[in-house]
Amino acid sequence: MSTPSTMVCRLRVNGDAVACAVSPGTTLLEALRYGLGLTGSKQGCDKGDCGACTVVVDGEPVLSCITLAAACEGREIVTVEGLARDGSPHALQDAFDLAGGAQCGFCTPGVLMSAWALLQREASPGREAIALALSGNLCRCTGYTRIFEAVELAAARLREARGR
Ligand code: FES
Ligand code: FES
Numbered sequence: 001m002s003t004p005s006t007m008v009c010r011l012r013v014n015g016d017a018v019a020c021a022v023s024p025g026t027t028l029l030e031a032l033r034y035g036l037g038l039t040g041s042k043q044g045c046d047k048g049d050c051g052a053c054t055v056v057v058d059g060e061p062v063l064s065c066i067t068l069a070a071a072c073e074g075r076e077i078v079t080v081e082g083l084a085r086d087g088s089p090h091a092l093q094d095a096f097d098l099a100g101g102a103q104c105g106f107c108t109p110g111v112l113m114s115a116w117a118l119l120q121r122e123a124s125p126g127r128e129a130i131a132l133a134l135s136g137n138l139c140r141c142t143g144y145t146r147i148f149e150a151v152e153l154a155a156a157r158l159r160e161a162r163g164r
Pocket of ligand 2: 101102103105106107108138139140
């Protein structure tokens with residue numbers, strides 16, 4: 001049963017209008033994972049250090065574990081579940097597969113979302129820009145080189161698909 005402090009939070013997630021019950025302290029990550037069943041965003045450190053929970057809010061990567069769900073009302077949220085289209089993986093997801101950018105995969109949803117936000121605003125990011133954009137996403141497995149290569153590959157393929 002709802003407690004008096006429970007409220008309905010209306011969000012736009014991956015293009016859909018959704019609602020879930022939250023308390024004033026519910027984080028966006030908790031709302032996504034436990035309220036909406038979107039478990040792609042990972043709960044790693046839960047204190048803003050690892051980036052595993054990264055989602056994109058109004059075009060900017062956000063650490064959803066330290067963002068209140070209520071603060072995201074009316075904003076456009078994209079999670080890793082929103083990358084694939086019509087059953088086909090996004091170019092970034094394909095490139096991570098091809099380039100070996102994911103090993104255990106725990107960091108991957110957050111890395112993908114930081115990379116996706118970067119490619120939304122920059123079609124040809126250099127290695128330095130990619131490293132900077134992903135600097136908040138910790139990966140214990142890959143040593144990052146293959147992640148950077150995967151982002152470069154995806155960027156090239158997206159440019160090719162757009163004919164430039
Ligand atoms: S789970 Fe959010 S930064 Fe680690
Ligand atoms: S692939 Fe394992 S933490 Fe990045």
